[in-house]
Amino acid sequence: MKRVYVNEEWCLGCHLCEYNCAFANSGLSDMVKALKGKIIRPNVRIEEDGGITYAVSCRHCDDPICVSSCISGALSKNDGTVCIDHDKCVGCLTCILVCPYGCVSQNEQGAVQKCELCLENISGYPACVQGCPNRAIVYEER
Amino acid sequence: MKKFVIIGNGVAAAGCIEGIRSADSDALITVISEEKHPVYCRPLISYYLEGKTDLERIKYRPDSFYSDNGAKVCYGRKAVRIDAEAKKAELDDGTLLPYDALCIASGSSPFVPPFDGLETVEKKFSFMTLDDALELEKAVSRDSRVLIVGAGLIGLKCAEGLHGRVGNITVCDLADRVLSSILDGECAALVQRRLEENGVSFMLSDSAVRFDGNRAEMKSGRTVDFDILVLAVGVRANISIASEAGAECVRGICVDTKLHTTLPGIYAAGDCTEGEDISCGMRRVLAILPNAYMQGRCAGICMAGGDDTFDNAIPMNSIGFFGLHAMSAGSYFGAELGGEMYENKEDGKIKRLFTKDGFLTGFILIGDIERAGIYTNMIRNRIPLSEVDFELLKENPGLSPFGSAYRMSKLAN
């Protein structure tokens, strides 16, 4: 199963993944229109540890505790991807309470958002991976 | 072909079905559902009232769930007796269901104290089931005065659900604060304030003692006039069928880490059980959803002969009122019990982290709940504080405090 992996050795801390993610999930076709003047809410975040930076996004766990914990059945794992049915999510945030990576967050509407590997959005391929200038985030079998 | 019977049709039952199917693809599964609805999650009923979900979206699983999993559901039926010797469950219509393994997922029921004059109240409701919510919905009107007895999770969520649909809402509770089981005073005050800002009235350290028609007499002597009474005092695990069959029960049905009861072939999962809370080491009824599902699934796997263990239950709650989120998990030990607390308060937000004996044992977050799961995970998985940079972690839940090896194992493998 392909997954998004992080090669922190190559992460430049440029934060482009965050912007590419926010853009890909904005539903808009122009990045400027999507992001200009906005506070972005990406599903991938750069964390820093000393001089080292790395991107963190949903691991799409084998046994995702967010799915087990979801009270509405909005979260499910399909073909290896933990997805959200935004119609069903009521915004109880139990998933945020349980995700060991801190990879689910609240969206502007009060429900949650998380990385869905861009499978359904304009990018169609993880935008963080596609836009990473140094292959610090990759989408591959390991 | 093995036969499995599941008593109950809640989230634990759904987990149980999925657990069985992950280990046994052709066993016969029978589900005894007292409620006439396919599985839904009870906490959603307040969101139903609020309009955030509806009868369609409230379904926990797709309509094809039972047929996809080859489970037969007996709707409106109740299991009345289990013959553990003969391995048979008897239904209220006399049907005898033989089983190879059985799972009791009977959940809990509202606990209603014996109020004087309660019988004189015309419109009184519990707030547990979807049917409760549907009836309540029918009963309320724009100018209804609602009295909710109980300022716990159920009572407050009911209040939020009814907000905007009724004239006024009063919540009373004997405790001195809201959500007394999970929040301390300061945190509770924040939540209470948010509710009050939205028009909910509180009568705390006070409660109804007697009812007379549409009037409640309070312990303090005050009276409250209401049109609708919601009783949300507490819940109790449904253990009778288990205890009558001879299973050991205390406040809930006693189960081990395989969700096995003390009777052969009989498992139990969900709100009706009690097991160890690893955040404090005590046996408790942990009537929360994540546990219900995970227990159900573990029970299902074990019933079908697979191997699974559920041994890291902790209490945890995520609850929000009018946009203010409160999260809590684990246990809080005061200094007198050797506990320590880290606190960070700012402008309508509170973060409290509780540690004891080198472990994070619990936390309360009000307002800023971002990445709370990183703390939860530390409690559930008993990650020693010595292995993390707790100073960093206190400020900023992230992966950095766990060090590079941990991070690499999670992100690069």
Place this chain on the structure above:
Amino acid sequence: MKLEGQVRIPSGCAISAVISREGNRMTGESIIKSMIPMHDRSNGLGGGFAAYGIYPEYRDFYAFHMFYDDDSSREACERVLREGFEIVKAEIIPVKKLPEITDVPLIWRYFITPLASVLSRLQLDENEYVARTVMKINSTVSGAYVFSSGKNMGAFKAVGFPEDVGRFYRLDEYEAYCWTAHGRYPTNTPGWWGGAHPFALLDYSIVHNGEISSYDANRRYIEMFGYKCTLQTDTEVITYIADYLIRRQGLTPEEAASVIAAPFWSTIETKSDVMKKRLTFLRTVYSSLLITGPFSIVLGYTGGLMALNDRLKLRSMVVADKDDKVFIASEEAAIRVMEPDAGNVYAPTGGEPVIVNVKDGAY
């Protein structure tokens, strides 16, 4: 208009050859006729033949065939020859006057042998000395051109269609155990006899159909070893390559073929270790003598011939035999004229040399 040697002129061609494995002598009649069905492969601007075993009575002497513009160039050339050779016979090559063959130069034949004193002074073997003399005459004696210089063999060529050239030289009166023939389709009209084919040096003669794309790489390499490519033709450079590889480097014809039309590296990979090593060695050491571009050639030498196609077989060439005779031509029709009953007709694959040797003692 620039002549051959001043400019490089590509051309298309017809070739034909016959050899008797038993060394039986054949007149030129049959080879002349073989060129007739391939008339359209030539355009009248060059035709020629090489014949082996035609001068048995002078077999120990180099037979120089010469074109002269006039008597003064002949005299200049003969002066050069006399400096280093004993001339045992000098004569005009007999020809038949034909309306189709015009602008005939002076055509002479000499049977000569190098003076032993000269050879020992220069410390050269006689072949090397003869080859150098040919280079010298062709590059320095104005109006003189040596177009054949081997022993007991001769090249005959002219501007014209090959069948006319054959009659012009009265080749039906010569008897050879091996004949090669060439008809030329050059892409301009230089009208110079020396530019016709075969090209010959010592007893090596080449008839060639094609235009090699490696020409300048080959030329610039071979010129390091004293050859002077005065004509700028493929045939000339191929002849020098053959002379260099076989006479001077001592390679066998097969080995020479592995240089000229070296197998692809991918083919070499499939060979046995010994072969692989050998072929890799030849390709590496003589890499500049690899010939690319389309060609089919017949290399004549004393006692045999080798026919070879380029590696991709970009030019037609068929082989057939009957009894002691082996036939090679651009088209099967040419073979059928020589021998209607020829069998085993096949087209050798690219780079596969066809080597036919006359049995020992029969030439």
Place this chain on the structure above:
Amino acid sequence: MSISYIYPEFEVVRNPSRCIACRVCERQCANEVHSYDAESGLMLSDESKCVDCQRCVSLCPTRALKIVKSDCRLRENANWSDNTIKEIYKQAGSGGVLLSSMGNPNPLPVYWDKILINASQVTNPPIDPLREPMETRVFLGSKPTEMKRTSDGGLDCTLSPQLELSMPVMFSAMSYGSISYNAHESLARAASELGLYYNTGEGGLHEDFYCYGENTIVQVASGRFGVHEEYLKAGAAIEIKMGQGAKPGIGGHLPGTKIVGDVSRTRMIPEGSDAISPAPHHDIYSIEDLRQLVYSLKEATEYKKPVIVKVAAVHNIAAIASGIARSGADIIAIDGFRGGTGAAPTRIRDNVGIPIELALAAVDQRLRDEGIRGNVSLVVGGSIRSASDVVKAIALGADACYIATAAVIALGCHLCRTCQTGKCNWGIATQRPELVKRLNPDIGSERLVNLMTAWRHEIMELMGGMGINSIEALRGNRLMLRGVNLTEKELEILGISHAGE
């Protein structure tokens, strides 16, 4: 504060309607051109620090940035150009020798661009490389002039050591120190995957890269940095660097600031000490000394490695090459005056040496005239920019080409020509860890492999067009070239005819 005589050379043009203030430009600029003003929420720039490396431009996700040449010019003067005047300002201010990087940027003739390649029509068919084999394999090394037979009459197939190349291109010398660890790893891995060679340059070989030894040429330069027995034995060939096209006649100087950590260890000199390569090798003052060094190195490596002698293209290059061809060297590498460098005095870089095209033509012809072309292989470098440059070089007579500038461009270099500052934003010519990591060798090696694969395809297309299906039939095949806009003399030196002839 003194007057700044020099107005910034570039302008940072930021399109405010496109900038989303993501601050990538700020984070990626080691020169600190960009900054974020939290108060206004706007990005600011200080163009005086900009070197036009285009890193920010490349990474800006909304293409809100461009760097343009400032149009603030000094008064026009055909004799005293802007650049000339500014150089005087700089020197008047500093009193120092001007330093530059990469190759000579001046508009001197590029002969490659005045040479055109032939193609087959009618009389000879072009060959389709998609349908027919097309061979680009090359063996570099000395070739015997006499074939020998063994006692049983077979061929004696012994050859002096050869380098086998899958195509006639190699990555030329760039030292570890002048370029980064990751740049070296990229080159090493690409060479290994491609069946080609890269060159350590004069900074030694990092221990991590010994595993790529089969595809490594180890260099011995006048500073002898990092040279020891294992080093010599680790490579597939040894190159003696006598000179470099960008700076013929002078040595090298890698400042102590770049001699850190592994660089110091690999060079075997103390951290922080300047690495100075003298102008001459102090044991080579004439051609016979070179011969001694060639044979010393051969002795040290048991005659298993071909020895390359690299020289800069200078006026009497043909005679020099002839001398080297008789020195025991197996390969001569000639570096033309446009060759790149990590740092060179500007005056030297821009005024010394001759074009590689003329040097190659002269050397190849000279070696042939002397009948010793087979003694050595000829490798040329100094601004080989494309597959067609390679094809032209081979047709002029080279066995293979050396590329370095093209290789670093593939790695991301934007030719801003400020390598000497050590602040390469592309992670190539720097030793700063946070910059070095910008070049992921996975990407770097892949891009080099791509570049070479593309060139190989193009070389094959060009060869096929000429009706040539093996690279050796192109070597020295000058008939395949024609000149345009060249004088009789230039044509004569190049040994080619004018187009139309």
